[in-house]
Amino acid sequence: MSLVQTGTRSPETGTAPSLRPRVVIIGAGFGGINAAMGLRHTDVDVTVIDRRNYHLFQPLLYQVATAGLSPAQVAMPIRHILRRQKNATVLMEKVEDVDKEARLVITSTRRIPYDYLVIATGAQHAYFGHDDWEEIAPGLKTIGDATEIRARILTAFEKAEVSDDAAERARLLTFVVVGGGPTGVELAGAIVELARKAIVSDFRHIDSSAARVILVEAGPRLLPAFPEDLSASARRQLEKLGVEVRLGQAVTQCDAAGVTLADGETIASACLLWAAGVTASRAAKWLEAEADRAGRVVVSGDLSLPNHPEVFVIGDTALVKGTDGQFVPGVAAAAKQMGKYAADVIKARLAGKPAKPFRYINYGNLATIGRKAAVADFGWIRLSGFPAWLLWTFAHLWFLVGFRNRVIVFLDWAWAYVTYDRGARLITERRST
Amino acid sequence: MSLVQTGTRSPETGTAPSLRPRVVIIGAGFGGINAAMGLRHTDVDVTVIDRRNYHLFQPLLYQVATAGLSPAQVAMPIRHILRRQKNATVLMEKVEDVDKEARLVITSTRRIPYDYLVIATGAQHAYFGHDDWEEIAPGLKTIGDATEIRARILTAFEKAEVSDDAAERARLLTFVVVGGGPTGVELAGAIVELARKAIVSDFRHIDSSAARVILVEAGPRLLPAFPEDLSASARRQLEKLGVEVRLGQAVTQCDAAGVTLADGETIASACLLWAAGVTASRAAKWLEAEADRAGRVVVSGDLSLPNHPEVFVIGDTALVKGTDGQFVPGVAAAAKQMGKYAADVIKARLAGKPAKPFRYINYGNLATIGRKAAVADFGWIRLSGFPAWLLWTFAHLWFLVGFRNRVIVFLDWAWAYVTYDRGARLITERRST
Numbered sequence: 001m002s003l004v005q006t007g008t009r010s011p012e013t014g015t016a017p018s019l020r021p022r023v024v025i026i027g028a029g030f031g032g033i034n035a036a037m038g039l040r041h042t043d044v045d046v047t048v049i050d051r052r053n054y055h056l057f058q059p060l061l062y063q064v065a066t067a068g069l070s071p072a073q074v075a076m077p078i079r080h081i082l083r084r085q086k087n088a089t090v091l092m093e094k095v096e097d098v099d100k101e102a103r104l105v106i107t108s109t110r111r112i113p114y115d116y117l118v119i120a121t122g123a124q125h126a127y128f129g130h131d132d133w134e135e136i137a138p139g140l141k142t143i144g145d146a147t148e149i150r151a152r153i154l155t156a157f158e159k160a161e162v163s164d165d166a167a168e169r170a171r172l173l174t175f176v177v178v179g180g181g182p183t184g185v186e187l188a189g190a191i192v193e194l195a196r197k198a199i200v201s202d203f204r205h206i207d208s209s210a211a212r213v214i215l216v217e218a219g220p221r222l223l224p225a226f227p228e229d230l231s232a233s234a235r236r237q238l239e240k241l242g243v244e245v246r247l248g249q250a251v252t253q254c255d256a257a258g259v260t261l262a263d264g265e266t267i268a269s270a271c272l273l274w275a276a277g278v279t280a281s282r283a284a285k286w287l288e289a290e291a292d293r294a295g296r297v298v299v300s301g302d303l304s305l306p307n308h309p310e311v312f313v314i315g316d317t318a319l320v321k322g323t324d325g326q327f328v329p330g331v332a333a334a335a336k337q338m339g340k341y342a343a344d345v346i347k348a349r350l351a352g353k354p355a356k357p358f359r360y361i362n363y364g365n366l367a368t369i370g371r372k373a374a375v376a377d378f379g380w381i382r383l384s385g386f387p388a389w390l391l392w393t394f395a396h397l398w399f400l401v402g403f404r405n406r407v408i409v410f411l412d413w414a415w416a417y418v419t420y421d422r423g424a425r426l427i428t429e430r431r432s433t
Numbered sequence: 434m435s436l437v438q439t440g441t442r443s444p445e446t447g448t449a450p451s452l453r454p455r456v457v458i459i460g461a462g463f464g465g466i467n468a469a470m471g472l473r474h475t476d477v478d479v480t481v482i483d484r485r486n487y488h489l490f491q492p493l494l495y496q497v498a499t500a501g502l503s504p505a506q507v508a509m510p511i512r513h514i515l516r517r518q519k520n521a522t523v524l525m526e527k528v529e530d531v532d533k534e535a536r537l538v539i540t541s542t543r544r545i546p547y548d549y550l551v552i553a554t555g556a557q558h559a560y561f562g563h564d565d566w567e568e569i570a571p572g573l574k575t576i577g578d579a580t581e582i583r584a585r586i587l588t589a590f591e592k593a594e595v596s597d598d599a600a601e602r603a604r605l606l607t608f609v610v611v612g613g614g615p616t617g618v619e620l621a622g623a624i625v626e627l628a629r630k631a632i633v634s635d636f637r638h639i640d641s642s643a644a645r646v647i648l649v650e651a652g653p654r655l656l657p658a659f660p661e662d663l664s665a666s667a668r669r670q671l672e673k674l675g676v677e678v679r680l681g682q683a684v685t686q687c688d689a690a691g692v693t694l695a696d697g698e699t700i701a702s703a704c705l706l707w708a709a710g711v712t713a714s715r716a717a718k719w720l721e722a723e724a725d726r727a728g729r730v731v732v733s734g735d736l737s738l739p740n741h742p743e744v745f746v747i748g749d750t751a752l753v754k755g756t757d758g759q760f761v762p763g764v765a766a767a768a769k770q771m772g773k774y775a776a777d778v779i780k781a782r783l784a785g786k787p788a789k790p791f792r793y794i795n796y797g798n799l800a801t802i803g804r805k806a807a808v809a810d811f812g813w814i815r816l817s818g819f820p821a822w823l824l825w826t827f828a829h830l831w832f833l834v835g836f837r838n839r840v841i842v843f844l845d846w847a848w849a850y851v852t853y854d855r856g857a858r859l860i861t862e863r864r865s866t
Contacts, residue, residue, distance in 0.1 A: 053591060053860040070503040072857035079635035080858065089637045092591040092860075109595070144862035158486060158525040162542070202512035204522045404848050404856060408841065415837050423837060424505035425513065427486045427525075429577035 020045050023346060024105050024114035026095050027281075028055050028078040031120035031315030031335035031342075038343025040085045042350070047112060049105065051094040053077055056143065057400055059332055060409075062183060064146035066153065066190035067198070067422040071143045073409050076402055095121075098286040100308055116310050118342050119297075121281035123316035123330060125274055126294070133254040137272035140183055149273060151427045153191060156271045157199065158427070160206045171268040173211040176259050178251050179276030180217030181224070182367040185234060187273055188215040189370035192242045197420040213243045214267060216259070218250040218276070223367055223375065225329055230375040233384040237373040251276070278330065283317045292319050301357035302345050303338060312345070314338035320358065328360040332399075337361065368392045371417070453478050456779060457538050457547035459528050460714075461488050461511040464553035464748030464768035464775075471776025473518045475783070480545060482538065484527040486510055489576065490833055492765060493842075495616060497579035499586065499623035500631070500858040501849060504576045506842050509835055528554075531719040533741055549743050551775050552730075554714035556749035556763060558707055559727070566687040570705035573616060582706060584860045586624060589704045590632065591860070593639045604701040606644040609692050611684050612709030613650030614657070615800040618667060620706055621648040622803035625675045630853040646676045647700060649692070651683040651709070656800055656808065658762055663808040666817040670806040684709070711763065716750045725752050734790035735778050736771060745778070747771035753791065761793045765832075770794065801825045804850070 021044045025032045028050040036048050054075040063069040082088040093107040098117065105112040125139030138145055138152070153175065160172035177188045195211040202208070215222075215238065221231040222238070222245065235245050246261070253260035258269040280295035289305055290298040296319035297305070303318060305311040315335035320328040328334045341358045348355040364378035366388070374388035383391065393413065400406050416422060454477045458465045461483040469481050487508040496502040515521045526540040531550065538545040558572030571578055571585070586608065593605035610621045628644040635641070648655075648671065654664040655671070655678065668678050679694065686693035691702040713728035722738055723731040729752035730738070736751060738744040748768035753761040761767045774791045781788040797811035799821070807821035816824065826846070833839050849855060 052862075053587060053858070070505045070857075071859055071861060072503045075859055077635070077858045079632075083634045090635075091595050092588075093595060142862065143859065147861065154486060155525075162524050162526065199512070201516045202510070202523075404852075404854065408844065408856075411841065411844070419837075421837065423841075424503075425486070425510045426504055426508055426576065428504060428580065429485075429575065 021115040021350060022047065022113060023116045023118065024049065024112055025118040025120060026105065027120035027122060029058070029120060029122050029315060029335060030332045031339040032118065033078070033081060034336045034339030035118045035120065035314065035342045036082060036088055037085065038340045039346065040087065042087070042347050044087060044346070044350070046085070046088040047091060048078060048082065048088060049091045049093050049095055049107065049112070050078055051092065052142070053079070053092050054143070055081055059396055060400070061140055061146050062186040062190055064143065064424070065140055065149040065187065066194055067150055067425040068190065068416060069409060069412060070424045071147065073405055073412070075143055076405065100287055100311060103310070116312070116346050118312045118314060119283045119317055120315045120335070120339060121283050121317050123278035123280050126277040126279035127274070128277065130254070133274070136254045136256065137178060137274040139274040140187070147428060150424070152271050153194070154425060154427050157203065157206070157208055159270070161203050169206065171258065172270045173206065174258070174267060174269040175211065175213045175271045175273070176267055176269045177213070177215045177273045177275060178259070179274065180215060180219065180222040180247070181275060184215055184217070184275035185222055185238065185367060185369055187275060188213050188243045189238060189241055189368070189373065193370050194422060196242060198422040199425070214246060215243050216246045216249050216251060216261065218248070220248055222247070226365055226367065226375060226377050227382065230377055230382055230384060234367065234369055234375050237369045237385065241370045241373065278316065280317045283313060287311065302355055303342055303358050304345070312342040314342050320360070322360045333363060334360055366392045366395060454548040454783060455480065455546060456549045456551065457482065457545055458551040458553060459538065460553035460555060462491070462553060462555050462748060462768060463765045464772040465551065466511070466514060467769045467772030468551045468553065468747065468775045469515060469521055470518065471773045472779065473520065475520070475780050477520060477779070477783070479518070479521040480524060481511060481515065481521060482524045482526050482528055482540065482545070483511055484525065485575070486512070486525050487576070488514055492829055493833070494573055494579050495619040495623055497576065497857070498573055498582040498620065499627055500583055500855040501623065502842060502845060503857045504580065506838055506845070508576055509838065533720055533744060536743070549745070549779050551745045551747060552716045552750055553748045553768070553772060554716050554750050556711035556713050559710040559712035560707070561710065563687070566707070569687045569689065570611060570707040572707040573620070580861060583857070585704050586627070587858060587860050590636065590639070590641055592703070594636050602639065604691065605703045606639065607691070607700060607702040608644065608646045608704045608706070609700055609702045610646070610648045610706045610708060611692070612707065613648055613652065613655040613680070614708060617648055617650070617708035618655055618671065618800060618802055620708060621646050621676045622671060622674055622801070622806065626803050627855060629675060631855040632858070647679060648676050649679045649682050649684060649694065651681070653681055655680070659798055659800065659808060659810050660815060663810055663815055663817060667800065667802055667808050670802045670818065674803045674806065711749065713750045716746060720744065735788055736775055736791050737778070745775040747775050753793070755793045766796060767793055799825045799828060
């Protein structure tokens with residue numbers, strides 16, 4: 001067996017002589033992947049660590065959860081993305097801690113020394129002190145979450161089809177999505193379309209199009225990152241599709257029977273989905289760094305940790321103020337820009353040049369609602385309905401990793417558009433039973 | 434909510450008046466689906482019961498296990514296949530027993546009366562008294578099995594990439610497939626191609642093309658259902674791809690360290706796959722019927738149970754003698770023919786006409802080995818290598834359920850053929866961790 005091992009590519013011992021600066025990147029989301037790719041022509045050794053083997057195109061994950069796309073269409077092996085980048089090594093490991101004094105990343109099996117560290121570990125669901133709700137109302141962050149949610153949605157219809165009890169059938173055919181941000185809006189729209197179009201001729205005892213989809217938002221409007229008129233438009237478009245929208249309603253209880261709202265109303269539902277909030281990863285704890293309530297690490301203007309210029313925190317894990325005084329939002333475009341920026345700062349430092357502070361450029365906000373329904377905000381122009389949806393479709397195809405995925409996803413969408421068919425309606429199990 | 438419920442479509446109570454003969458089909462594999470579709474113009478009520486929501490195109494399942502195709506490309510919701518057949522109802526339920534005197538199918542939640550019963554529950558892995566090996570050496574029957582095997586194969590490479598120990602690396606890069614039938618041959622060929630082509634540029638510390646793939650068969654030759662010269666050709670083609678073939682070697686032990694063969698040799702391996710044998714489903718126990726050692730139910734010439742002409746057993750669950758005196762093999766084509774035949778017998782009985790005994794027509798045997806490698810036996814002509822592979826490719830595309838799947842799978846194959854890429858290389862988890 002031929003083992004290609006250079007000195008700096010033996011992170012497992014930490015004793016081999018380092019010939020080139022070692023850049024360790026934790027997390028292979030939009031931020032981490034862009035940081036790694038930004039260093040592809042730089043004379044450094046890049047090590048990308050992720051506990052999963054795939055990079056996820058998260059903006060389309062809701063389509064996996066609602067049977068529109070297959071997991072492999074929105075995820076790609078990290079090593080495949082970086083296969084031609086010879087200075088990059090990928091390790092599938094779970095990071096446990098960082099020793100920022102000794103400059104070591106500590107995983108379950110080894111200690112990996114770094115000269116520069118980029119932390120891009122993203123965010124996870126937040127249940128605001130109700131972690132026990134996670135089992136009942138899963139959130140959507142990984143492929144595993146998406147196939148679990150898909151199974152729950154489809155199983156609810158299957159159980160309703162064989163139920164003799166009218167109240168139980170109604171409970172099974174009521175879907176509650178908590179949280180009116182982009183993910184909640186997308187999920188609610190996609191579930192109602194699944195029920196009213198894709199599976200409507202599949203059942204004999206139930207009318208799947210009578211399913212209720214209820215979107216609950218604690219704040220006064222949907223999509224708070226958008227201007228108010230687009231929030232109102234999103235609500236109208238959702239209601240036209242058949243979604244019931246409840247604004248200004250916090251959830252006070254989630255259990256197997258359903259959900260209770262702040263005004264005391266209970267909604268009997270067998271399928272609750274959580275899109276109400278995220279909290280940053282554990283990076284602040286690893287670094288013993290200052291963070292906001294959501295766990296985002298406070299960083300300097302160059303995205304590095306105060307007093308530790310060799311440690312960068314980027315993407316959803318970082319708290320960054322934009323030039324407009326607003327905090328940079330936790331969106332894919334911002335994470336990408338930060339990843340590329342961190343790579344640029346490292347290159348500048350190695351070349352002994354100064355680096356300008358990070359500046360977030362907002363190219364626009366897009367959120368999809370359903371078939372021919374979306375909202376788009378570019379500052380100078382606002383779109384909704386079909387033009388926004390067309391734009392959303394092509395923008396997402398364009399940014400989807402890999403030419404092959406783009407072609408296959410385009411064909412799947414074209415097919416679904418013409419036929420209303422959803423190809424991935426599988427309730428999969430982990431193993432045979 | 435509009436509930437469409439006719440008298441005969443209330444199997445849950447069993448008390449509603451039956452207006453039309455009730456045909457209950459257990460299992461929606463090739464046999465069950467063909468039985469249901471064969472009754473689509475008949476004045477009966479058809480109920481198809483399966484514990485999963487999908488029909489599986491099992492001949493391509495090994496491609497899911499080796500990252501070539503996605504689950505949704507080889508599986509389709511049963512209700513979707515039967516959505517236009519208005520006399521068919523699909524229930525996702527687990528059958529526990531059959532009361533053949535009272536003519537009831539008993540599931541975990543209800544009792545379903547029948548006038549005709551078709552049992553098409555297939556087969557499962559057989560470990561010949563070593564059921565504890567299943568955890569260590571999984572077999573390939575369901576989507577869950579396939580994604581589990583895919584995760585194990587890919588995780589072995591991931592772990593080898595981060596291992597410091599040469600012996601452990603060698604163990605991680607040794608894959609043992611037990612059983613030299615079509616599934617074992619396909620798996621071995623596909624794993625070696627994955628290692629030598631698709632992922633060869635993905636790693637930095639290991640050379641994935643140095644992975645060993647060992648195919649162990651207890652009998653004297655591979656593919657025993659084929660003529661001897663094609664068995665020999667299959668072996669040569671596999672060895673040319675890089676598979677080590679061990680014939681006449683029974684496995685005496687499987688554990689976490691690897692596998693032990695009858696001659697005492699132990700092979701250290703972290704990834705064992707089981708393709709050595711199948712046993713029929715529990716149908717013989719439900720029916721208290723005569724069965725062979727593999728659990729296959731002995732049926733009459735019209736595939737019905739002796740003394741119970743209203744109960745049919747078909748596909749891999751039935752022991753059927755062909756006109757040549759040989760038992761009909763457990764292949765998709767035979768299950769399809771039996772399903773269609775059972776529907777024809779039911780139609781003949783309802784019309785008061787006699788039914789001819791079942792006759793299996795063998796249109797030919799095909800087995801694929803790898804890229805441009807296969808064997809084909811049509812009796813009057815035998816093919817191997819590229820012509821057999823081309824034939825296999827088009828035959829499988831042709832029989833794949835659904836036009837959309839055919840197109841998408843064809844594009845995936847064409848892409849993989851040109852680029853050696855494998856799109857579905859995901860290690861998926863059940864939920865976020």
